[in-house]
Amino acid sequence: MTVSDPVVESVIATISRSATEIRQGLIGRRGTVDEENPSGETQVEADIWADELLGDRLAGIDGVGQYASEERAEVEDCGGDPAMEDVYAVAVDPLDGSSNLKSNNAMGTIFGVYDAALPARGETLVAAGYILYGPITTMVLATEESVTEYELTGGERTVVDRDVRLPDEPVVYGFGGRVPDWPDDFQEYAREIEQELKLRYGGAMIGDVNQVLTYGGIFGYPGLESRPEGKLRLQFEGNPIGYIVERAGGRSSDGNQSLLSVDPDDLHDRTPVHVGNSELVERLEDRVENRIA
Template sequence: MSGDDVIEAVFEAVAAATPEIRESLVGRRRYEAGENPSGEQQLEADVYADQLFEERLLALDGVASYASEEREGIVRADGTSADADSTKGKTRAGSGGDGGDGDYHLALDPLDGSSNVKPNNVMGTIVGVYDEPLPAGGDALVAAGYVLYGPLTTMVTARDGRVTESVVHGGERHAATADLALPDDPTVYGFGGRVPDWTDEFAAYAREVERELKLRYGGAMIGDVSQVLTYGGIFAYPGLTTHPNGKLRLLFEGLPIAAIVETAGGASTDGERSLLERTPEELHERTPVFVGNREYVERAESALSE
């Protein structure tokens, strides 16, 4: 299969799994006994979604490995597993350094915002397609996408310099917006983290933004980013006094979302530089995340540097 065919097959497989993901939420709202590698309690729905995507995606020709926010290490297509440290410094995919027979490596957040299952609020799935062994950086991210489980199921993908929004019905994608772009006139913002834990610099920036934009924050990054892509504005989960590196994962959340927003004409930053310039040192490395219209992202960088 060509690279384009593999990427398309990945997005088709994710879309095909969406009816099962939605149906699986019924009866899987309880917490598991364990935690994920980030120290967060897992819902039964998290574990189910992770196992389903692992099975479906590793079965695709051209996919060499799978990693997710819900598991410690990496699973290869040949059924073996590895921790992230064992893949660092390997050659580019397809050159024998990945331990699998494919050229692409997938990093997923199977259920972003899964804490919203209990109150029946919005959540999603995030997909990053890399052409280097994980953990890989923004220069190795060749495609990204997310599914939003809202009143409708929608899927947004970024590849080949274009962002496409589709409605997913019966596991199939139906293109709704072929060349999605951020509006030039920003309208909304959503900021994560407890306000008492914000730094003074970010709190001052937030006070400026709240005088200009409307608050839209739902507790799932996917829902908040979708608001920004639809109406323009900014989403941020900053570094906090309690968590200086933020709480979002660079590989599973920051890089794919940055790629989508930047491809749609927006910008991203970790407070100092584009997220796509970053390469995680660890599989579950955290990062501050700011994405949205360039004006607001640049103003955030300026505010945080004061």
């Protein structure tokens, strides 16, 4: 199954073909390096390596005008203006949950294809997806047409679900951040959800969101007392995941509005992230104040 726009299809094909190679290349690159990314977090050797591999390959695609990543400070100009027709910007979290490499737990790669210069609103996404490096390697891809799950082996991608939809009956939840750092209103909401759903939290957003897409429920990384803007980054994490979950029939929110409507100020802006079944996200918006809105 291919996507109708040739540039978007090339981006997806390049990332999905690179995924098995990235998975293999994690071996021997699990240690931290003496560097911080633009968000001030310690980088793992594999973060830098995966960013370079994806950056080189994606920048070489005709029609990719910009490449940006969680691991580099500035947007790379790849020779085209995303304001022009058939020119896109690609934003990547090369390894999501890379601190899980040390303990050998699940991790992912996230990407968004924006039809606008970065930083951009999520509403300008034309496709977004993620790779999950679990017991097997899968990709969930959302486009304007569909949300599809694939299994990836070598250079191949095999469809396993042509129409990924959030199950109607929610089963699981996962919330990030330390509980004492959660604002009171979020703590109260979480106490209520704990009575209704089962906890699934693995410390990599992609692994946790994939649980929600599979079983129904809610994933959240809220604004914290110590950091009202939360931890996750809008361009590389919040927008792509918001786009995927909304296309699959759920909702996304920064606590106040859809993640896709948030106006970015800076490439590395952080935002509270909540995605899942509509009723759960709506209840959260009723209860929890977004302190950065």
